[in-house]
Amino acid sequence: MKYLCLVYLERAKWNAVADRECANCGDTLRTRGALLAAEPLHPVETATTVRVRHGRTVVTDGPFAETKEQLAGFYLIDAVDLNEAIQIASRIPPAREGSIEVRPVRELDTSENIPA
Amino acid sequence: MPAETIQDAISAVYEAESRRVLATLIRLLGDFDAAEEALHDAFRAALEQWPRDGVPANPRAWLVSAGRFKAIDARRRRSRFDSLEDAPGGGAVGVVDAHAWADPESVDDDRLRLIFTCCHPALAPDAQVALTLREVCGLRTEEIAQAFLTPAPTLAQRIVRAKGKIRDARIPYQVPEPSELPMRLDAVLRVIYLVFNEGYSASAGDSITRTDLSSEAIRLGRLVVELLHEAEAIGLLALMLLHDSRRDARTSPAGELIVLEEQDRSRWNREFIREGAALVRRALSSARFGPYTIQAAIAAVHADAPSADATDWAEIAGLYDVLLAMSPSPVVELNRAVAVAMRDGYDAGLKLVDDILARGDLADYRLAHAARADLCRRLGRISEARESYHRALTMTRQEPERRFLQRRLSELGGGA
Numbered sequence: 397m398k399y400l401c402l403v404y405l406e407r408a409k410w411n412a413v414a415d416r417e418c419a420n421c422g423d424t425l426r427t428r429g430a431l432l433a434a435e436p437l438h439p440v441e442t443a444t445t446v447r448v449r450h451g452r453t454v455v456t457d458g459p460f461a462e463t464k465e466q467l468a469g470f471y472l473i474d475a476v477d478l479n480e481a482i483q484i485a486s487r488i489p490p491a492r493e494g495s496i497e498v499r500p501v502r503e504l505d506t507s508e509n510i511p512a
Numbered sequence: 513m514p515a516e517t518i519q520d521a522i523s524a525v526y527e528a529e530s531r532r533v534l535a536t537l538i539r540l541l542g543d544f545d546a547a548e549e550a551l552h553d554a555f556r557a558a559l560e561q562w563p564r565d566g567v568p569a570n571p572r573a574w575l576v577s578a579g580r581f582k583a584i585d586a587r588r589r590r591s592r593f594d595s596l597e598d599a600p601g602g603g604a605v606g607v608v609d610a611h612a613w614a615d616p617e618s619v620d621d622d623r624l625r626l627i628f629t630c631c632h633p634a635l636a637p638d639a640q641v642a643l644t645l646r647e648v649c650g651l652r653t654e655e656i657a658q659a660f661l662t663p664a665p666t667l668a669q670r671i672v673r674a675k676g677k678i679r680d681a682r683i684p685y686q687v688p689e690p691s692e693l694p695m696r697l698d699a700v701l702r703v704i705y706l707v708f709n710e711g712y713s714a715s716a717g718d719s720i721t722r723t724d725l726s727s728e729a730i731r732l733g734r735l736v737v738e739l740l741h742e743a744e745a746i747g748l749l750a751l752m753l754l755h756d757s758r759r760d761a762r763t764s765p766a767g768e769l770i771v772l773e774e775q776d777r778s779r780w781n782r783e784f785i786r787e788g789a790a791l792v793r794r795a796l797s798s799a800r801f802g803p804y805t806i807q808a809a810i811a812a813v814h815a816d817a818p819s820a821d822a823t824d825w826a827e828i829a830g831l832y833d834v835l836l837a838m839s840p841s842p843v844v845e846l847n848r849a850v851a852v853a854m855r856d857g858y859d860a861g862l863k864l865v866d867d868i869l870a871r872g873d874l875a876d877y878r879l880a881h882a883a884r885a886d887l888c889r890r891l892g893r894i895s896e897a898r899e900s901y902h903r904a905l906t907m908t909r910q911e912p913e914r915r916f917l918q919r920r921l922s923e924l925g926g927g928a
Contacts, residue, residue: 397682476682476684477682477683477684478632478634478681478682478683478684479683479684479686479688482634498681499681500680500681500682502680
């Protein structure tokens with residue numbers, strides 16, 4: 397089962413963990429076959445929000461939510477269950493500095509509903 | 513067998529086995545709701561068949577097997593209406609060893625699995641409590657709601673959300689690995705102790721229902737001890753029994769709170785005390801005991817004393833020193849201060865309480881002010897006592913506690 401581990405960090409701690417350490421963590425997980433993807437993100441100042449309303453694309457700067465921690469990166473992992481996902485998440489280096497939100501990935505329901 | 517006797521037999525089987533059967537069905541079916549439905553169906557089948565065929569030799573195995581069959585049948589019927597490959601979980605059922613459920617050891621494991629799943633740290637604490645009472649103890653949602661003074665729909669929602677998370681985030685139905693056991697057991701014991709305290713220190717609501725919560729917690733504590741033999745689980749069971757031994761003595765017939773010092777000790781439940789004290793010794797003899805065991809040891813010293821004056825306060829203060837080293841907290845410090853007051857004199861205790869209050873840690877804690885008020889009262893420092901009683905009163909939400917403080921205040925004289 398897939399879990400998305402979202403890494404949250406305060407802006408001040410953006411570089412608190414060395415990139416080398418994160419890369420090593422990713423390599424270890426990849427060797428085990430537990431990592432599907434992982435990327436770090438630029439801070440939220442670089443973010444752009446896109447919405448489509450009434451057929452028009454609306455682009456805005458941000459978002460700048462009032463939260464202290466912001467999304468700093470993600471690991472898409474493959475784990476048997478939540479216990480294993482939690483174990484993996486606890487070894488993601490920025491877990492020491494910020495927090496990791498573990499979210500189960502949902503399957504898209506593409507089945508056609510045949511009326512009974 | 514006459515019909516009523518069969519009915520009684522089925523009720524007795526339900527009482528004794530339904531939680532075990534449920535725990536096993538959850539494992540076999542991999543789903544809480546399906547297992548509950550299957551449990552219900554199994555007992556309905558028993559009501560139909562047992563009067564005719566007699567009670568089976570192994571009712572539990574019969575019920576598991578009937579429940580499992582009904583659930584698979586229901587899935588098959590449903591899948592006929594669903595699209596081809598969408599027979600939900602159909603492949604998963606049956607891969608489990610078909611005989612595993614008959615093995616008493618794996619059935620015990622199922623009960624542990626159920627407890628650890630309901631108390632999984634990924635679930636919200638109030639959901640852990642609700643789910644444990646619902647699934648492990650078999651309390652109805654309305655009963656839990658009433659006991660916790662929560663609207664039933666809110667509580668039902670909490671349970672639904674927790675089950676949804678177990679399913680969607682795939683919280684495994686497992687006894688934790690030995691390396692994780694201490695931490696996970698802590699969560700289980702915390703839930704049990706919370707249920708106990710909710711019943712024990714309760715004052716609002718229907719007192720009878722809430723007494724049941726304490727009995728439920730003790731039953732849960734027994735179950736965990738029986739299944740795990742861990743020192744802290746034994747310590748917690750001892751602590752609950754020793755506290756509960758004073759239940760009848762701690763309120764007057766009019767519902768007034770009676771403090772330990774003034775309780776009629778002949779009304780303490782000697783059976784609970786004997787059992788609790790023996791459990792304390794058992795827990796202490798292992799090297800792995802923790803804070804629950806020490807608190808139980810303190811309660812055992814009280815239980816052993818013929819009166820408040822004849823209590824071994826030196827022993828109690830010493831145990832608080834151990835507890836404080838083990839799990840430092842201002843509340844433990846406060847309790848230690850009270851024990852020191854009894855050992856070394858009220859002055860010494862008051863100085864410690866004042867130090868704690870001066871740090872600000874317990875400035876909003878009603879019992880800290882109540883303790884200060886009590887020590888001042890004993891020292892004859894009436895105006896200070898009155899001031900602290902007033903402060904404690906502004907923070908108290910429990911009715912009997914409020915009446916107790918009020919009574920003390922009026923005993924000081926000079927008007928409230």
